Every structure is written in structure tokens, then in C-alpha cells.
Amino acid sequence: MGRVSKAQAQEKRQEVVATASRMFRERGTAVSIADLMKAVGLSHGAFYKQFASKDDLVDKAIAHAFEDPATHSPMAPEEHAEEHEAARRTLIEQYLSIWHRDHAEDGCPVSGFATDLGRDPDQAARSQQVYIKGVRNRAARLATGDDDGVVQLCTMVGALVLARATRGNPISEELLQAARTALTENGSGRPTRS
Structure with missing residues (x-):
């Protein structure tokens, strides 16, 4: 050869x-x-x-x-508020979907690497800057008004991790739906209070 x-x-x-x-x-x-x-x-x-x-x-x-700019970069400066809200809602719907739950290999690196980086401090230290930039950029895509998107990202990542851990049980889809509803029902990323 x-x-x-x-x-x-x-x-x-x-x-x-x-x-x-x-x-x-x-x-x-x-x-x-x-x-x-x-x-x-x-x-x-x-x-x-x-x-x-x-x-x-x-x-x-x-x-x-984290290299895919379409899914992991902050909002483009030319993106208008209406476009941003539509993109934000689409991101939430896709992130908290059954497909994303079942396809971690093609999914978000924030949730995909969180557990491993949490277990291995040496790896976390080496990869921290790339990971933090990815977390900040993902949160920025979710930001609304005076909300920087961090709580929304925490809700999404937490719901996805829990849904993956409970796959095969009805609670898995309930978790995804609950997070989607909480993040989209009033457009602010915050649940409406009764």
C-alpha cells in the first residue's frame, strides 16, 4: 500500500x-x-x-x-427583534424535542459534554474556555429584553438531561413539554404566573 x-x-x-x-x-x-x-x-x-x-x-x-456557527453563535447584529424571537422559539422547540433527546450524538455540546466535564476536572480545565464560550453563545441566542438567557439555557439543558435519563417512561416527554411550555408560553422565557 x-x-x-x-x-x-x-x-x-x-x-x-x-x-x-x-x-x-x-x-x-x-x-x-x-x-x-x-x-x-x-x-x-x-x-x-x-x-x-x-x-x-x-x-x-x-x-x-461548538464550531457550527448556525447553532452555537450569538444572535447576529442584523437580526431584528421579531426574527430573534422566532429563532429563539425554534431553538427551544428543537432543543426540547424527542429527536434531540434521542440523538445526543448530533445534539448540543452544552448538554452532551456537561457530565463528562463535571466528572473530570483536568479535562474541564483544558476545555473550559471553548465550553464557556459555547454556553455563553447559546444563552445569548435565548436572551430576551433584560434576560440574558442563562436561566432559559439552564432550564433547557436540565430538562434534556432528565428526559434522556428517563427515556422510555412517560415522564421523559412530560419533562420536555413542561420546559417548552415554561419557556414559550408568554414569549419572555419566564412562565406566566396564575
Whole structure:
């Protein structure tokens, strides 16, 4: 077999990072290097030609997950209030959907990596700036008036994590619906008081 060009090696490296990002969000960062490389179609030994360590890959996978500007960037300056409200409601509906609950691998990195970063202080310290920027940007997309969106984001992430943990039981969908209702029924992100 011939040698791999630099371009091919870079393409495979990006494939490993993208696959790791999806697998880590779905199954956690405890996914083995062997399983990851098998999913990409490479040998376990090929990993160490591309990455210094698994921690290095986890850092890159987290950064990769936050790279999608359409879903993880703050509101564009030219976005008007009406457009922002429509985008905010769409974000809430999609975030708190059954599809998002069931597809963590393609879902939000805020919820997808929160548990692992909470368990591993060293990983959290290395990835903290990327993660914090992602959290702030997601909250900014939810902001309304004098509300910076942080409470709304906490509600969404908490509801999604609880819904994933209770999948298969009716309470899972109840949690998603309760959070959607609380965040959208009066347009402010705050529940209407009776």
C-alpha cells in the first residue's frame, strides 16, 4: 500500500475528530480509542500518529462540536427583534424535542459534554474556555429584553438531561413539554404566573 498524502492524513484526522465528537456526546468520553478508531476504519496504532493523547482528542472533539456557527453563535447584529424571537422559539422547540433527546450524538455540546466535564476536572480545565464560550453563545441566542438567557439555557439543558435519563417512561416527554411550555408560553422565557 502506498503512503498517505498530507491532505489524506488531514482528512482522516478530521474524520476521527468529528466521529469522536459524535461518539463522546452519545456515550461519554469513556469511549475507548479502539472503538473510536474501529468506527472510523483505522487501526488503534494509527491514533497515536495523529494525536498526542486521548485527552488531546477530547479537547479537539469538544471544540469541533461548538464550531457550527448556525447553532452555537450569538444572535447576529442584523437580526431584528421579531426574527430573534422566532429563532429563539425554534431553538427551544428543537432543543426540547424527542429527536434531540434521542440523538445526543448530533445534539448540543452544552448538554452532551456537561457530565463528562463535571466528572473530570483536568479535562474541564483544558476545555473550559471553548465550553464557556459555547454556553455563553447559546444563552445569548435565548436572551430576551433584560434576560440574558442563562436561566432559559439552564432550564433547557436540565430538562434534556432528565428526559434522556428517563427515556422510555412517560415522564421523559412530560419533562420536555413542561420546559417548552415554561419557556414559550408568554414569549419572555419566564412562565406566566396564575
